[in-house]
Each structure stands twice: as structure tokens, then as C-alpha cells.
Amino acid sequence: MPSAQPGTAEQQALLGDLVERGLLVPSAVPGLYGRGAPFERIRVALADLVTRAAAPEQPEPIAFPPLIPRRDLELVGYLKTFPHLAGSVFSFEGDEQAAASQSELAAEHADWSGYQSMTDVVLTPAACYPVYPAIAARGRLPVGGVTIDAGAAYVFRHEPSSDPARMQMFHQREMVRIGEPDVVHAWRETWREKAVETLSGLGLDAELELANDPFFGRAGRMLATSQRAQELKFEVTTPIAGPGRTAVASFNYHQDHFGEAFHIELQDGSPAHSACLGFGLERITLALFAAHGFSFEDWPESVRGQLWP
């Protein structure tokens, strides 16, 4: 078990403020929080704001649970690039005697992991992942591809931290575009601009930045360099709690990575390209608290008008 990242003094102070006001409810585990009513009200309003921003595209909504088939995680090579962030689900398959032994260990908070075996599900690491096999199952894509609204989905990252902006379980408000390379690329360009506008409209200091994923290990550093050179990932960053800025939205162009893995085919049988965008709803909520204070009733009218039109 890695010890949790303690977070900076500013991050700890923000967490303390949020807990004191009942906006976040701590658990025994760092990065796992309940959300009080005002926090949820803002988070849901942000999800709806994205829904309105996406409405002209008429995306098809599909809501997915926070688990995906283990086989799908294996197919996309997630264990190669992000082994440190994945969460797999184990369960008990034993008899009554084994159950009794397991229960005795658990009652003493001792190690009962030996009685658990791997199931065929894992925690969803990114809200776009369940979209690809669902679309692949439909057969070849129509010309122009598809746009899927994957809703506001809980995703898991195994990175315990006392930084309230680094939760183990948080909501990505996710849209996915799958189709021909030019169509997909253009979609991502459009959304990069629209996202900065949307977040600036909330009174946030929002900046678009070239970015890379937190790939694992030495090989990961090369992947990150390559990803940046090809401009595959952009993030919108904003201040939350120092030092530095925090990513609150990201835009990823996957080329044919998922199209290949799941055999999503264009009309000519070649693998489809894909891109996704994800707004980190908890992080944007935190950024709004940091920018405008902890009582949304007192936020600028222009910001409230965007959230609750």
C-alpha cells in the first residue's frame, strides 16, 4: 500500500475549508469523499452546462456504470501504459470454510486478500472506454461517424492523495467522437475552443495547454514525448490550490488506437479514428469555490446565470 500523497499546505487548507462547510465529507481513505448538497448542485449544473454546449451536435447519450469488462482493459493496453492507476475487482469464490476464515481475518482487519480472486470486471479508468466496444458491436460506422454523450461517469484512479483535486473516484463529463480522421480531428479542434469559452464564462482563468498523459515508468517518458510531439492531448488548466495550475478538462485524439483495438470500421473497412473530451466535474467545482468563494449564492450573477439559466 503506498502512503497517500500529503498534498501541499494550500491543498490541505482547501480540503479543510471544504470539510468544515460540509461541501466534502471525508472517509477513512484519502481521495474518497461524500459530497454535500451545494457541491452536488454545482456539479450537476456543470454537467448540464456541457449538455447545453453539446446540444447542436445532437450527440447520442449512453450512460455507463463505473465498471467495464476486464477483457476490454486488456485489449486497449491500459496495463502497459497506466498499470499504476488501474483498479481491478476481486471477489470470493470459496466454500463455507474459506468464508469463515476470510471473515475472521477481516474482523481483525488482517489480510484476507488470499481468499479473493480476480473477476471479469475492472473499475472504469476513463469514461470513454465503454463507448468503443458498444459502437463496434453495431457494425461499420455510418459516413460522418458518431458522437456519443457518455454522460457524467464515475472513474477510478489509484492515487490516494490529500489534495482535494486528486480524488480516487471522480466524475468525467465525457463526449466521444468516432469516425473519419478529418472529422474527428476537426471535432477536437472545435471543442478545445468551446471548452475554454465555457470555462472562461464561469469566471475561471482558463488556459489551453499542450499536455501528456501520466504514463508509467521510463518507457512512459518516451510515450509522453511522442504524445506531445504529435499534439495528441490538450488540457484546459485553471488555478485551484497551489502550486501551479490544475487540469480541469482534457481533449484527446487517439488516432486509430481504439478503432484498431475494438475493430471499429469505417465504410471502407479501415479502422475508425476517435477523440474524446472530458470535463473533470469535481475539479471545476473546486476551481469555482477557489475563484468565487464557498457560497454559490454569493457568486457573480454572470456565473450563476451560466450554471442555472
Add this chain to the structure above:
Amino acid sequence: MPSAQPGTAEQQALLGDLVERGLLVPSAVPGLYGRGAPFERIRVALADLVTRAAAPEQPEPIAFPPLIPRRDLELVGYLKTFPHLAGSVFSFEGDEQAAASQSELAAEHADWSGYQSMTDVVLTPAACYPVYPAIAARGRLPVGGVTIDAGAAYVFRHEPSSDPARMQMFHQREMVRIGEPDVVHAWRETWREKAVETLSGLGLDAELELANDPFFGRAGRMLATSQRAQELKFEVTTPIAGPGRTAVASFNYHQDHFGEAFHIELQDGSPAHSACLGFGLERITLALFAAHGFSFEDWPESVRGQLWP
């Protein structure tokens, strides 16, 4: 890995109908589905219907993620009574060499479980579980106790099945009452009646039944008998897909089980009692399809008026 329960012919037929209409989107794993737009619209309307029914009580909303601390699961003895349903989260803690070996196995869909170790989180087995430690942390309860609206939370049950009414991941619309024994008991009585009224108002054939939890093993049979004798659990059942009726809501009186485990104290220092109610949102949605057809636009006006007032 247990093979999935195949489900009856009626259950398989219902699943086929739901998939054909895009109401459920299957994955490679039985019991794990995406939800199409009409399904979600009904599910959310049901959650809101419960919100309106609960409004006079002015419950305090707290929304929790679908993971809880492993220690909390151990504390309440879940591994003793429901070891077969629990899901624990494992993750990778190794070095680059171990990551490479794990990734190679995963790429071949071979067994990489040896590289995973237990984390300090587990999947939430019931939506009321995270409420108790959160309330315990506040200190002694006020006179009259508290009523918590735990929202519409995803919970996990390790029971792969092709019965669409038996999902591995589904939403419980959950309310929790914690306080003096008489207060808690009276609350559960009130909600038993209110739930039958609410579900009958949706045109469902809703019946209140004495029930027991699906406890594990031989010892579990005794627990079930005792639970029934003390009338600790009631369910509202309705037809979905035969044979028999399916529970769509449950009302549980825990006596001081959680109060003891988490040291939730009444004013006199004695352990608080608790009760919870959970509406199974996916099951109620399925029951509505079974009763009124697959197009909510064509449902009786009285039903639509309840859902979308």
C-alpha cells in the same frame, strides 16, 4: 469464476427486447450494461419522484461514490454475511519489470492477478454503508436523530446473470434514518406504506412482503429465519419477467448494528438505531417497461404525470 446465471426464457426475452430498442447496451460481461437515453430519463425521473416523496422530512443530502473504505466493510461484518456478493479493489504496486510482465500477460488475456494487491477500498455493497461513518464523525446525535438522503448511488453485487433485473452494478435510491429506536422504527413503518402508494401510483402491481437478505451458507439460513421472525426486512415486489415477482424496494431495520459498529451515539451514550430504504431504480424502470410497454411516450397519462409533473 462462476458461470453467469442464464436467466429464464422470459428474462432472456426481456433482455433481448431492451437491447434491440437500445434501452440497455450489453457489454462482454453479463449484468453490466450501458443505458440508452429513454432508460436514463425514466431512471432519473424515478429518483426525483422519491426526492419529492421525501421532501416533507427535509432529509440532508450527501452523495457518495461507489467505493467505500475496506475497513468499513470489515467493521460491519459484511464478509461474514455476504462474502459471495462483495467486490474488493486490487491494484498494482510493483516496479517496471513487474509492470512489463503483468502487461504481457494481460495482452494475452492470461492471468495477471498475481501482480495485483489489495487496496484500502472496496465497492459499495449497499448505498447506506458510507452514511454511518460520516454521521458517527459528527459526535453524539441530536435528539430525534438524523435523516440522510444518500441519493441515487451505484452499488455492486457479484452475481453475474443474464436476468436484466439482476445487474452487477445498479442504482439504489437510498434514504437512511438514524436515531432513537422508536423514531427509527416509526420512520420505517411510514415509508413502507408510502413506497407501496408511490409504486402503485405508477400503475405497478406493488405488494409489501416480509423478506430476508440473501445471507451466505448454512449459518445464513439461520440469520434469514431470525431476520424474518423479528420482521427486520420488508420488500415491495412487482412482476418484471417471470417466474414470480421481483423486489424493487426494500426497508431494513438494523436495530443497533451500525450504531454499535461505528459508535454512533444517542444523547445518553447508547448506540443509535438505524433503518434504511432503497428503491432499485433499474428494476423499477424494467417493471414500468413490463407493465406499460417500451415507449414511455405511450404510457398512461397518470403514470407520466407522476414521473414528469
